[in-house]
Amino acid sequence: MSFKKIPTLRIGDLEANIPIIQGGMGVGISLSSLTSAVANEGGIGVIATAGIGQFEPDWYTNYNEANKRALRREIRKARANTTGIIGVNIMVALSDFDDLIQCAVDEGVNVLFLGAGLPIGLPKTLPLDRLGELATKFVPIVSSARAAKIIFRGWEKRYNHLPDGVVVEGPLAGGHLGFKKEQINDPDYALEKILPDVVSVIEPYQEKFSKSIPVIAAGGIYTGADIHKFMQLGAQGVQMGTRFVGTYECDASMEYKEAYLKCKKEDIVIIDSPVGLPGRAIQNKFLKDVSSGVKMLFKCPWKCLRTCDFKNVPYCIGRALTNAKKGDLENGFAFAGANAYRVDKIVSVKELIGTLVEEYEKESLYIRA
Numbered sequence: 001m002s003f004k005k006i007p008t009l010r011i012g013d014l015e016a017n018i019p020i021i022q023g024g025m026g027v028g029i030s031l032s033s034l035t036s037a038v039a040n041e042g043g044i045g046v047i048a049t050a051g052i053g054q055f056e057p058d059w060y061t062n063y064n065e066a067n068k069r070a071l072r073r074e075i076r077k078a079r080a081n082t083t084g085i086i087g088v089n090i091m092v093a094l095s096d097f098d099d100l101i102q103c104a105v106d107e108g109v110n111v112l113f114l115g116a117g118l119p120i121g122l123p124k125t126l127p128l129d130r131l132g133e134l135a136t137k138f139v140p141i142v143s144s145a146r147a148a149k150i151i152f153r154g155w156e157k158r159y160n161h162l163p164d165g166v167v168v169e170g171p172l173a174g175g176h177l178g179f180k181k182e183q184i185n186d187p188d189y190a191l192e193k194i195l196p197d198v199v200s201v202i203e204p205y206q207e208k209f210s211k212s213i214p215v216i217a218a219g220g221i222y223t224g225a226d227i228h229k230f231m232q233l234g235a236q237g238v239q240m241g242t243r244f245v246g247t248y249e250c251d252a253s254m255e256y257k258e259a260y261l262k263c264k265k266e267d268i269v270i271i272d273s274p275v276g277l278p279g280r281a282i283q284n285k286f287l288k289d290v291s292s293g294v295k296m297l298f299k300c301p302w303k304c305l306r307t308c309d310f311k312n313v314p315y316c317i318g319r320a321l322t323n324a325k326k327g328d329l330e331n332g333f334a335f336a337g338a339n340a341y342r343v344d345k346i347v348s349v350k351e352l353i354g355t356l357v358e359e360y361e362k363e364s365l366y367i368r369a
């Protein structure tokens with residue numbers, strides 16, 4: 001009897017010793033501290049760009065520059081603390097999507113994760129006929145085989161180049177979800193179902209371009225046994241968000257992490273986000289007030305999300321999430337995955353990854369026996 005060592009994750013010429021990507025978590029939840037800690041343990045750490053400039057003094061007057069400056073600084077801080085693999089998460093729905101991509105590429109980040117929309121049109125400032133020559137890898141995040149098909153077909157046609165990997169995010173994830181509300185609990189849309197469908201879409205492209213394109217599973221993955229299960233279903237790696245909130249290195253305030261420690265299963269709810277997507281969050285008074293019709297007055301200096309109907313929404317989600325990140329959960333709320341209620345203590349990233357690897361290897365032994 002022998003343990004099966006957890007495999008590495010290859011994305012192009014990058015190789016992570018541990019096939020775990022820490023999902024980008026916006027509005028300051030995953031910045032350089034968490035990112036570098038994960039990269040130092042052999043995983044892929046990811047800085048999220050949504051609302052990254054909110055802590056800059058000129059956020060309200062110079063949004064675009066504030067975001068780029070904050071992103072540049074976080075990338076450099078992360079890089080100063082690790083030689084491991086670091087990524088940046090950029091939501092397609094962000095108004096400054098193009099500028100943030102260009103900034104991250106200029107800074108030489110290893111991987112870009114592009115979610116919350118279909119990344120078909122890349123910035124014209126990139127060398128679009130020579131994407132393969134860039135050191136930075138591109139990994140879209142999808143929630144269906146259909147979305148994967150549209151992206152891969154689009155990239156083949158436009159760029160004669162394919163994404164370097166794809167994250168498949170199922171309906172148990174935290175934050176905004178790429179599903180209709182009624183699909184969230186429908187077994188036909190479970191990660192176990194959509195992951196193999198995406199693998200089937202990617203296979204012919206891998207053959208046609210003689211390129212290996214890892215498929216990464218996300219959403220509700222909590223233990224090493226879960227990682228093992230999704231790797232058996234065709235994933236080459238996993239992306240996890242919720243578990244990384246429960247670490248010392250996570251960039252959120254202690255109050256934010258405590259919301260995870262205190263919540264119960266029934267507190268984790270699906271909300272209608274003002275940006276027009278469902279989202280998963282921890283229920284609190286702020287969210288209850290919103291659902292009972294209370295409107296939180298705010299001024300929008302910059303429409304940060306293309307899909308936000310800012311004149312009619314009851315509150316600014318960027319502001320509410322930033323308040324929570326800073327510890328003010330009376331004027332905001334925490335996004336969280338379906339398993340957040342299982343987080344019962346704060347641990348170091350080293351301990352978390354060590355436990356996940358151990359559980360994975362035990363599970364592989366159990367399955368083989």
Ligand SMILES: Cc1cc2nc3c(=O)[nH]c(=O)nc-3n(C[C@H](O)[C@H](O)[C@H](O)COP(=O)(O)O)c2cc1C
Pocket residue numbers: 022023024025026027029048049050089091115116141169172173174175176218219220221239240241242243334335336337338339
């Ligand atoms: C607090 C929080 C914030 C998130 N913010 C983003 C984001 O800005 N962009 C994004 O693509 N995904 C975001 N996500 C999704 C994660 O990157 C990840 O894919 C997801 O949480 C995986 O599911 P899990 O939390 O069950 O592990 C967020 C998730 C959480 C919990």
